[in-house]
Amino acid sequence: MADPSSTGKKSAKGTKTEPIPFTSVAFVESPLQFLSALEAHEPGEQMLIRARAKAKGMTSFLDAFDTDWLPDDVRLEPEGAKPGVLRSISPDRILLGDACSGQVHKALGLAYLERQMPEVVILDDGLATYSTIEILSAKRGPLVRPRQKLKASRAVIAAYVADRLRGLARSGKLRWHTALPVPKSTRKSFLKSGAEITRHRFEHLQTLPTGGSHPRDNPVIGSALAADGLIDVRAYRSWLDDLASEGPITYYPHRRETEEFLNELRKDTRVKIKHVGLPIELRLINLPPNSIIRSLPSTAAVSLATLNPDVTIDVTEIPAQWWTGASADSLRKSLNAQMVKADVDS
Incomplete structure:
Protein backbone atom coordinates (compact mmCIF):
# COMPACT_ATOMS: atom_id res chain seq x y z
CA MET A 1 0.00 0.00 0.00
CA THR A 207 -14.27 2.78 -12.23
CA LEU A 208 -11.90 0.91 -9.91
CA PRO A 209 -9.96 -2.13 -11.24
CA THR A 210 -10.82 -4.42 -8.34
CA GLY A 211 -11.53 -7.64 -10.18
CA GLY A 212 -14.60 -9.62 -9.24
CA SER A 213 -16.05 -13.02 -8.56
CA HIS A 214 -17.74 -15.78 -10.52
CA PRO A 215 -21.35 -16.99 -10.47
CA ARG A 216 -20.15 -20.49 -9.65
CA ASP A 217 -18.97 -19.14 -6.29
CA ASN A 218 -22.63 -18.88 -5.17
CA PRO A 219 -21.79 -15.82 -3.02
CA VAL A 220 -23.51 -15.34 0.34
CA ILE A 221 -23.11 -12.06 2.21
CA GLY A 222 -22.41 -12.51 5.90
CA SER A 223 -24.49 -10.62 8.46
CA ALA A 224 -23.47 -9.00 11.75
CA LEU A 225 -26.97 -9.45 13.22
CA ALA A 226 -26.08 -12.69 15.00
CA ALA A 227 -22.69 -11.39 16.18
CA ASP A 228 -24.43 -8.28 17.55
CA GLY A 229 -26.90 -10.43 19.45
CA LEU A 230 -29.93 -9.25 17.48
CA ILE A 231 -30.86 -12.60 15.93
CA ASP A 232 -30.39 -16.16 17.18
CA VAL A 233 -27.04 -17.65 16.15
CA ARG A 234 -28.54 -21.13 15.71
CA ALA A 235 -31.25 -19.79 13.42
CA TYR A 236 -28.65 -17.96 11.36
CA ARG A 237 -26.48 -21.07 11.12
CA SER A 238 -29.51 -23.09 10.03
CA TRP A 239 -30.16 -20.58 7.26
CA LEU A 240 -26.61 -21.09 5.99
CA ASP A 241 -27.08 -24.88 6.20
CA ASP A 242 -30.18 -24.61 4.03
CA LEU A 243 -28.29 -22.58 1.42
CA ALA A 244 -25.35 -25.01 1.42
CA SER A 245 -27.71 -27.96 0.99
CA GLU A 246 -28.54 -26.58 -2.47
CA GLY A 247 -24.85 -26.57 -3.47
CA PRO A 248 -21.46 -25.22 -2.28
CA ILE A 249 -21.44 -21.56 -1.27
CA THR A 250 -18.79 -18.88 -0.90
CA TYR A 251 -19.31 -17.00 2.33
CA TYR A 252 -18.15 -13.39 2.68
CA PRO A 253 -18.03 -12.70 6.44
CA HIS A 254 -19.11 -9.42 7.95
CA ARG A 255 -16.24 -7.61 9.69
CA ARG A 256 -17.93 -8.00 13.10
CA GLU A 257 -18.44 -11.78 12.93
CA THR A 258 -16.46 -13.72 15.52
CA GLU A 259 -13.61 -16.10 14.78
CA GLU A 260 -15.38 -18.68 16.93
CA PHE A 261 -18.39 -18.67 14.62
CA LEU A 262 -16.25 -18.69 11.48
CA ASN A 263 -14.08 -21.55 12.75
CA GLU A 264 -17.21 -23.65 13.24
CA LEU A 265 -18.41 -22.71 9.78
CA ARG A 266 -15.07 -23.77 8.26
CA LYS A 267 -15.77 -27.34 9.35
CA ASP A 268 -18.55 -27.47 6.75
CA THR A 269 -16.90 -28.66 3.54
CA ARG A 270 -19.73 -27.13 1.51
CA VAL A 271 -18.73 -23.64 2.65
CA LYS A 272 -15.75 -21.65 1.37
CA ILE A 273 -15.00 -18.62 3.55
CA LYS A 274 -13.53 -15.68 1.69
CA HIS A 275 -12.10 -12.81 3.73
CA VAL A 276 -12.16 -9.89 1.35
CA GLY A 277 -10.18 -7.11 3.05
CA LEU A 278 -11.86 -4.75 0.63
CA PRO A 279 -15.60 -4.14 1.06
CA ILE A 280 -18.00 -6.62 -0.50
CA GLU A 281 -19.14 -3.87 -2.89
CA LEU A 282 -15.64 -3.82 -4.38
CA ARG A 283 -15.23 -7.59 -4.58
CA LEU A 284 -18.58 -8.40 -6.15
CA ILE A 285 -18.89 -5.40 -8.44
CA ASN A 286 -18.14 -7.32 -11.66
CA LEU A 287 -20.37 -10.38 -11.35
CA PRO A 288 -21.77 -11.50 -14.70
CA PRO A 289 -25.45 -10.90 -15.50
CA ASN A 290 -27.92 -13.40 -14.03
CA SER A 291 -25.64 -14.18 -11.09
CA ILE A 292 -27.36 -14.64 -7.72
CA ILE A 293 -26.17 -13.12 -4.44
CA ARG A 294 -27.85 -14.33 -1.25
CA SER A 295 -28.19 -12.17 1.83
CA LEU A 296 -30.26 -11.19 4.81
CA PRO A 297 -31.50 -7.56 4.74
CA SER A 298 -28.37 -5.40 4.71
CA THR A 299 -26.79 -2.28 3.33
CA ALA A 300 -24.52 -4.44 1.18
CA ALA A 301 -27.56 -5.96 -0.53
CA VAL A 302 -28.81 -2.48 -1.40
CA SER A 303 -25.38 -1.34 -2.59
CA LEU A 304 -24.84 -4.41 -4.76
CA ALA A 305 -28.27 -4.03 -6.33
CA THR A 306 -27.31 -0.48 -7.28
CA LEU A 307 -23.96 -1.60 -8.68
CA ASN A 308 -25.23 -4.74 -10.43
CA PRO A 309 -28.71 -4.12 -11.91
CA ASP A 310 -28.47 -7.37 -13.93
CA VAL A 311 -27.63 -9.49 -10.87
CA THR A 312 -30.31 -11.05 -8.66
CA ILE A 313 -30.02 -10.14 -4.98
CA ASP A 314 -31.94 -12.85 -3.14
CA VAL A 315 -32.76 -11.31 0.26
CA THR A 316 -34.30 -13.56 2.92
CA GLU A 317 -36.73 -11.74 5.19
CA ILE A 318 -35.87 -12.35 8.84
CA PRO A 319 -38.58 -14.46 10.54
CA ALA A 320 -40.07 -13.11 13.76
CA GLN A 321 -38.79 -16.07 15.79
CA TRP A 322 -35.16 -15.33 14.89
CA TRP A 323 -35.10 -12.06 16.83
CA THR A 324 -33.64 -12.17 20.32
CA GLY A 325 -35.54 -9.13 21.63
CA ALA A 326 -32.37 -7.05 21.92
CA SER A 327 -33.46 -4.66 19.16
CA ALA A 328 -36.31 -2.19 18.98
CA ASP A 329 -39.44 -3.02 16.98
CA SER A 330 -38.64 -0.10 14.67
CA LEU A 331 -35.27 -1.64 13.74
CA ARG A 332 -36.81 -5.04 13.02
CA LYS A 333 -39.49 -3.48 10.83
CA SER A 334 -37.08 -1.24 8.97
CA LEU A 335 -34.68 -4.10 8.24
CA ASN A 336 -37.34 -6.34 6.76
CA ALA A 337 -38.88 -3.41 4.90
CA GLN A 338 -35.69 -2.52 3.04
CA MET A 339 -36.18 -2.51 -0.69
CA VAL A 340 -33.21 -3.78 -2.67
CA LYS A 341 -33.82 -1.33 -5.51
CA ALA A 342 -33.07 2.24 -4.49
CA ASP A 343 -35.78 4.87 -4.28
CA VAL A 344 -35.13 7.55 -6.92
CA ASP A 345 -37.74 10.11 -5.88
CA SER A 346 -35.53 12.12 -3.54
Whole structure:
Protein backbone atom coordinates (compact mmCIF):
# COMPACT_ATOMS: atom_id res chain seq x y z
CA MET A 1 0.00 0.00 0.00
CA ALA A 2 1.30 3.45 -0.87
CA ASP A 3 2.06 5.89 1.95
CA PRO A 4 -1.39 7.12 3.02
CA SER A 5 -0.22 9.85 5.35
CA SER A 6 1.24 12.28 2.83
CA THR A 7 -0.74 15.51 2.95
CA GLY A 8 1.43 17.45 0.56
CA LYS A 9 1.17 17.56 -3.21
CA LYS A 10 3.58 15.23 -4.96
CA SER A 11 5.76 16.08 -7.90
CA ALA A 12 6.23 13.71 -10.84
CA LYS A 13 9.11 12.12 -8.91
CA GLY A 14 7.01 11.64 -5.78
CA THR A 15 8.67 14.30 -3.61
CA LYS A 16 6.59 16.58 -1.41
CA THR A 17 6.04 20.25 -2.15
CA GLU A 18 3.80 22.68 -0.26
CA PRO A 19 0.95 21.41 1.97
CA ILE A 20 -2.48 21.26 0.33
CA PRO A 21 -5.09 23.80 1.47
CA PHE A 22 -7.84 21.24 1.95
CA THR A 23 -11.34 22.43 1.11
CA SER A 24 -13.08 19.43 2.68
CA VAL A 25 -12.39 16.90 5.42
CA ALA A 26 -14.09 13.50 5.69
CA PHE A 27 -14.09 11.50 8.93
CA VAL A 28 -14.66 7.80 8.27
CA GLU A 29 -14.61 4.75 10.54
CA SER A 30 -15.69 1.91 8.22
CA PRO A 31 -14.98 0.80 4.64
CA LEU A 32 -18.49 1.81 3.49
CA GLN A 33 -18.08 5.27 4.98
CA PHE A 34 -14.73 5.55 3.17
CA LEU A 35 -16.28 4.61 -0.18
CA SER A 36 -19.16 6.99 0.47
CA ALA A 37 -16.70 9.85 1.01
CA LEU A 38 -15.17 9.17 -2.39
CA GLU A 39 -18.63 9.27 -3.95
CA ALA A 40 -19.30 12.65 -2.30
CA HIS A 41 -16.03 14.13 -3.57
CA GLU A 42 -16.63 16.95 -6.04
CA PRO A 43 -14.44 17.76 -9.08
CA GLY A 44 -11.57 20.05 -8.14
CA GLU A 45 -12.21 19.69 -4.41
CA GLN A 46 -9.09 19.14 -2.30
CA MET A 47 -10.33 16.49 0.12
CA LEU A 48 -8.61 15.02 3.15
CA ILE A 49 -9.99 11.67 4.30
CA ARG A 50 -9.20 10.99 7.96
CA ALA A 51 -9.78 7.25 8.43
CA ARG A 52 -9.94 5.73 11.91
CA ALA A 53 -7.50 2.90 11.25
CA LYS A 54 -8.09 1.18 14.60
CA ALA A 55 -11.84 0.80 14.04
CA LYS A 56 -13.06 -2.77 13.48
CA GLY A 57 -12.20 -3.96 9.97
CA MET A 58 -10.40 -0.78 8.93
CA THR A 59 -6.82 -2.02 9.23
CA SER A 60 -7.33 -4.84 6.74
CA PHE A 61 -9.30 -2.54 4.45
CA LEU A 62 -6.61 0.15 4.40
CA ASP A 63 -3.95 -2.51 3.82
CA ALA A 64 -5.89 -3.83 0.82
CA PHE A 65 -6.94 -0.48 -0.63
CA ASP A 66 -4.57 0.82 -3.29
CA THR A 67 -4.10 4.58 -2.80
CA ASP A 68 -3.59 4.88 -6.57
CA TRP A 69 -7.39 4.44 -6.71
CA LEU A 70 -7.85 7.81 -5.01
CA PRO A 71 -8.60 10.83 -7.21
CA ASP A 72 -5.59 13.10 -7.64
CA ASP A 73 -7.00 15.74 -5.30
CA VAL A 74 -7.87 13.34 -2.45
CA ARG A 75 -5.42 12.49 0.34
CA LEU A 76 -5.73 9.83 3.04
CA GLU A 77 -4.52 9.95 6.63
CA PRO A 78 -5.18 6.93 8.93
CA GLU A 79 -5.51 9.16 12.00
CA GLY A 80 -9.27 9.52 12.46
CA ALA A 81 -10.97 12.57 13.95
CA LYS A 82 -8.19 13.59 16.32
CA PRO A 83 -9.36 16.49 18.52
CA GLY A 84 -7.15 19.22 17.05
CA VAL A 85 -7.46 18.47 13.35
CA LEU A 86 -10.25 20.96 12.67
CA ARG A 87 -8.32 23.70 14.47
CA SER A 88 -5.46 23.47 11.97
CA ILE A 89 -7.74 23.07 8.94
CA SER A 90 -10.70 25.31 8.15
CA PRO A 91 -12.56 23.30 5.49
CA ASP A 92 -15.52 24.52 3.45
CA ARG A 93 -17.18 21.14 3.98
CA ILE A 94 -17.05 18.41 6.61
CA LEU A 95 -18.21 14.91 5.70
CA LEU A 96 -19.30 12.60 8.51
CA GLY A 97 -19.29 8.83 8.13
CA ASP A 98 -20.53 8.19 11.67
CA ALA A 99 -22.36 11.25 12.96
CA CYS A 100 -22.73 9.48 16.34
CA SER A 101 -18.99 8.96 16.86
CA GLY A 102 -17.66 10.32 20.15
CA GLN A 103 -14.33 11.09 18.50
CA VAL A 104 -16.09 13.14 15.81
CA HIS A 105 -18.23 14.95 18.40
CA LYS A 106 -15.13 15.98 20.35
CA ALA A 107 -13.37 17.26 17.22
CA LEU A 108 -16.41 19.30 16.18
CA GLY A 109 -17.05 20.62 19.68
CA LEU A 110 -13.48 21.82 20.19
CA ALA A 111 -13.23 23.48 16.79
CA TYR A 112 -16.64 25.10 16.50
CA LEU A 113 -17.66 25.99 20.03
CA GLU A 114 -17.39 29.71 19.28
CA ARG A 115 -17.39 29.88 15.50
CA GLN A 116 -19.69 29.06 12.62
CA MET A 117 -19.67 25.51 11.34
CA PRO A 118 -19.28 24.94 7.57
CA GLU A 119 -21.51 22.78 5.41
CA VAL A 120 -21.82 19.21 6.71
CA VAL A 121 -22.51 16.14 4.57
CA ILE A 122 -23.83 12.96 6.17
CA LEU A 123 -22.43 9.83 4.50
CA ASP A 124 -23.91 6.33 4.47
CA ASP A 125 -23.06 4.27 7.55
CA GLY A 126 -25.07 1.18 6.77
CA LEU A 127 -28.59 0.82 8.08
CA ALA A 128 -27.61 2.90 11.14
CA THR A 129 -27.81 5.92 8.84
CA TYR A 130 -31.59 5.85 9.06
CA SER A 131 -31.43 6.36 12.82
CA THR A 132 -29.06 9.31 12.37
CA ILE A 133 -31.36 10.95 9.85
CA GLU A 134 -34.38 10.43 12.11
CA ILE A 135 -32.55 12.06 15.03
CA LEU A 136 -31.52 15.06 12.93
CA SER A 137 -35.06 15.40 11.57
CA ALA A 138 -36.44 15.60 15.11
CA LYS A 139 -36.58 18.86 17.05
CA ARG A 140 -34.37 17.61 19.87
CA GLY A 141 -32.34 14.65 21.10
CA PRO A 142 -28.64 13.65 21.10
CA LEU A 143 -26.85 11.92 18.27
CA VAL A 144 -26.58 8.43 19.71
CA ARG A 145 -26.52 4.98 18.14
CA PRO A 146 -29.48 2.63 18.72
CA ARG A 147 -29.13 0.74 22.03
CA GLN A 148 -26.16 2.93 23.05
CA LYS A 149 -26.08 4.39 26.56
CA LEU A 150 -23.91 7.47 27.03
CA LYS A 151 -22.15 8.85 30.07
CA ALA A 152 -23.43 12.26 31.15
CA SER A 153 -20.49 14.15 29.60
CA ARG A 154 -20.86 12.33 26.28
CA ALA A 155 -24.62 12.89 26.26
CA VAL A 156 -24.08 16.64 26.60
CA ILE A 157 -21.73 16.89 23.61
CA ALA A 158 -23.88 14.47 21.56
CA ALA A 159 -26.87 16.76 22.14
CA TYR A 160 -24.77 19.85 21.37
CA VAL A 161 -23.54 18.48 18.03
CA ALA A 162 -27.07 17.36 17.10
CA ASP A 163 -28.40 20.86 17.77
CA ARG A 164 -25.61 22.46 15.74
CA LEU A 165 -26.36 20.17 12.79
CA ARG A 166 -30.08 20.95 13.05
CA GLY A 167 -29.11 24.63 12.90
CA LEU A 168 -27.14 23.92 9.73
CA ALA A 169 -30.22 22.23 8.27
CA ARG A 170 -32.33 25.33 8.88
CA SER A 171 -29.76 27.41 6.99
CA GLY A 172 -29.52 24.92 4.11
CA LYS A 173 -26.03 23.69 5.02
CA LEU A 174 -26.78 20.06 5.96
CA ARG A 175 -26.97 17.33 3.34
CA TRP A 176 -27.26 13.55 3.20
CA HIS A 177 -25.43 11.99 0.25
CA THR A 178 -26.68 8.43 -0.12
CA ALA A 179 -27.05 5.32 -2.23
CA LEU A 180 -29.63 3.86 0.18
CA PRO A 181 -33.36 3.70 -0.48
CA VAL A 182 -35.04 6.67 1.17
CA PRO A 183 -38.52 5.96 2.54
CA LYS A 184 -40.99 8.73 1.74
CA SER A 185 -41.60 9.54 5.40
CA THR A 186 -37.86 9.83 6.06
CA ARG A 187 -37.34 12.00 3.00
CA LYS A 188 -40.27 14.25 3.88
CA SER A 189 -39.20 14.90 7.48
CA PHE A 190 -35.53 15.45 6.62
CA LEU A 191 -36.30 17.87 3.81
CA LYS A 192 -38.83 19.66 6.03
CA SER A 193 -36.01 20.40 8.48
CA GLY A 194 -34.30 22.40 5.72
CA ALA A 195 -31.69 19.73 4.93
CA GLU A 196 -31.03 18.30 1.47
CA ILE A 197 -30.68 14.81 0.04
CA THR A 198 -28.48 13.98 -2.94
CA ARG A 199 -28.01 10.56 -4.50
CA HIS A 200 -25.19 8.55 -6.00
CA ARG A 201 -24.85 5.15 -7.63
CA PHE A 202 -21.21 4.45 -6.68
CA GLU A 203 -19.98 6.10 -9.85
CA HIS A 204 -16.36 6.31 -8.67
CA LEU A 205 -16.35 2.79 -7.25
CA GLN A 206 -17.44 1.40 -10.61
CA THR A 207 -14.27 2.78 -12.23
CA LEU A 208 -11.90 0.91 -9.91
CA PRO A 209 -9.96 -2.13 -11.24
CA THR A 210 -10.82 -4.42 -8.34
CA GLY A 211 -11.53 -7.64 -10.18
CA GLY A 212 -14.60 -9.62 -9.24
CA SER A 213 -16.05 -13.02 -8.56
CA HIS A 214 -17.74 -15.78 -10.52
CA PRO A 215 -21.35 -16.99 -10.47
CA ARG A 216 -20.15 -20.49 -9.65
CA ASP A 217 -18.97 -19.14 -6.29
CA ASN A 218 -22.63 -18.88 -5.17
CA PRO A 219 -21.79 -15.82 -3.02
CA VAL A 220 -23.51 -15.34 0.34
CA ILE A 221 -23.11 -12.06 2.21
CA GLY A 222 -22.41 -12.51 5.90
CA SER A 223 -24.49 -10.62 8.46
CA ALA A 224 -23.47 -9.00 11.75
CA LEU A 225 -26.97 -9.45 13.22
CA ALA A 226 -26.08 -12.69 15.00
CA ALA A 227 -22.69 -11.39 16.18
CA ASP A 228 -24.43 -8.28 17.55
CA GLY A 229 -26.90 -10.43 19.45
CA LEU A 230 -29.93 -9.25 17.48
CA ILE A 231 -30.86 -12.60 15.93
CA ASP A 232 -30.39 -16.16 17.18
CA VAL A 233 -27.04 -17.65 16.15
CA ARG A 234 -28.54 -21.13 15.71
CA ALA A 235 -31.25 -19.79 13.42
CA TYR A 236 -28.65 -17.96 11.36
CA ARG A 237 -26.48 -21.07 11.12
CA SER A 238 -29.51 -23.09 10.03
CA TRP A 239 -30.16 -20.58 7.26
CA LEU A 240 -26.61 -21.09 5.99
CA ASP A 241 -27.08 -24.88 6.20
CA ASP A 242 -30.18 -24.61 4.03
CA LEU A 243 -28.29 -22.58 1.42
CA ALA A 244 -25.35 -25.01 1.42
CA SER A 245 -27.71 -27.96 0.99
CA GLU A 246 -28.54 -26.58 -2.47
CA GLY A 247 -24.85 -26.57 -3.47
CA PRO A 248 -21.46 -25.22 -2.28
CA ILE A 249 -21.44 -21.56 -1.27
CA THR A 250 -18.79 -18.88 -0.90
CA TYR A 251 -19.31 -17.00 2.33
CA TYR A 252 -18.15 -13.39 2.68
CA PRO A 253 -18.03 -12.70 6.44
CA HIS A 254 -19.11 -9.42 7.95
CA ARG A 255 -16.24 -7.61 9.69
CA ARG A 256 -17.93 -8.00 13.10
CA GLU A 257 -18.44 -11.78 12.93
CA THR A 258 -16.46 -13.72 15.52
CA GLU A 259 -13.61 -16.10 14.78
CA GLU A 260 -15.38 -18.68 16.93
CA PHE A 261 -18.39 -18.67 14.62
CA LEU A 262 -16.25 -18.69 11.48
CA ASN A 263 -14.08 -21.55 12.75
CA GLU A 264 -17.21 -23.65 13.24
CA LEU A 265 -18.41 -22.71 9.78
CA ARG A 266 -15.07 -23.77 8.26
CA LYS A 267 -15.77 -27.34 9.35
CA ASP A 268 -18.55 -27.47 6.75
CA THR A 269 -16.90 -28.66 3.54
CA ARG A 270 -19.73 -27.13 1.51
CA VAL A 271 -18.73 -23.64 2.65
CA LYS A 272 -15.75 -21.65 1.37
CA ILE A 273 -15.00 -18.62 3.55
CA LYS A 274 -13.53 -15.68 1.69
CA HIS A 275 -12.10 -12.81 3.73
CA VAL A 276 -12.16 -9.89 1.35
CA GLY A 277 -10.18 -7.11 3.05
CA LEU A 278 -11.86 -4.75 0.63
CA PRO A 279 -15.60 -4.14 1.06
CA ILE A 280 -18.00 -6.62 -0.50
CA GLU A 281 -19.14 -3.87 -2.89
CA LEU A 282 -15.64 -3.82 -4.38
CA ARG A 283 -15.23 -7.59 -4.58
CA LEU A 284 -18.58 -8.40 -6.15
CA ILE A 285 -18.89 -5.40 -8.44
CA ASN A 286 -18.14 -7.32 -11.66
CA LEU A 287 -20.37 -10.38 -11.35
CA PRO A 288 -21.77 -11.50 -14.70
CA PRO A 289 -25.45 -10.90 -15.50
CA ASN A 290 -27.92 -13.40 -14.03
CA SER A 291 -25.64 -14.18 -11.09
CA ILE A 292 -27.36 -14.64 -7.72
CA ILE A 293 -26.17 -13.12 -4.44
CA ARG A 294 -27.85 -14.33 -1.25
CA SER A 295 -28.19 -12.17 1.83
CA LEU A 296 -30.26 -11.19 4.81
CA PRO A 297 -31.50 -7.56 4.74
CA SER A 298 -28.37 -5.40 4.71
CA THR A 299 -26.79 -2.28 3.33
CA ALA A 300 -24.52 -4.44 1.18
CA ALA A 301 -27.56 -5.96 -0.53
CA VAL A 302 -28.81 -2.48 -1.40
CA SER A 303 -25.38 -1.34 -2.59
CA LEU A 304 -24.84 -4.41 -4.76
CA ALA A 305 -28.27 -4.03 -6.33
CA THR A 306 -27.31 -0.48 -7.28
CA LEU A 307 -23.96 -1.60 -8.68
CA ASN A 308 -25.23 -4.74 -10.43
CA PRO A 309 -28.71 -4.12 -11.91
CA ASP A 310 -28.47 -7.37 -13.93
CA VAL A 311 -27.63 -9.49 -10.87
CA THR A 312 -30.31 -11.05 -8.66
CA ILE A 313 -30.02 -10.14 -4.98
CA ASP A 314 -31.94 -12.85 -3.14
CA VAL A 315 -32.76 -11.31 0.26
CA THR A 316 -34.30 -13.56 2.92
CA GLU A 317 -36.73 -11.74 5.19
CA ILE A 318 -35.87 -12.35 8.84
CA PRO A 319 -38.58 -14.46 10.54
CA ALA A 320 -40.07 -13.11 13.76
CA GLN A 321 -38.79 -16.07 15.79
CA TRP A 322 -35.16 -15.33 14.89
CA TRP A 323 -35.10 -12.06 16.83
CA THR A 324 -33.64 -12.17 20.32
CA GLY A 325 -35.54 -9.13 21.63
CA ALA A 326 -32.37 -7.05 21.92
CA SER A 327 -33.46 -4.66 19.16
CA ALA A 328 -36.31 -2.19 18.98
CA ASP A 329 -39.44 -3.02 16.98
CA SER A 330 -38.64 -0.10 14.67
CA LEU A 331 -35.27 -1.64 13.74
CA ARG A 332 -36.81 -5.04 13.02
CA LYS A 333 -39.49 -3.48 10.83
CA SER A 334 -37.08 -1.24 8.97
CA LEU A 335 -34.68 -4.10 8.24
CA ASN A 336 -37.34 -6.34 6.76
CA ALA A 337 -38.88 -3.41 4.90
CA GLN A 338 -35.69 -2.52 3.04
CA MET A 339 -36.18 -2.51 -0.69
CA VAL A 340 -33.21 -3.78 -2.67
CA LYS A 341 -33.82 -1.33 -5.51
CA ALA A 342 -33.07 2.24 -4.49
CA ASP A 343 -35.78 4.87 -4.28
CA VAL A 344 -35.13 7.55 -6.92
CA ASP A 345 -37.74 10.11 -5.88
CA SER A 346 -35.53 12.12 -3.54
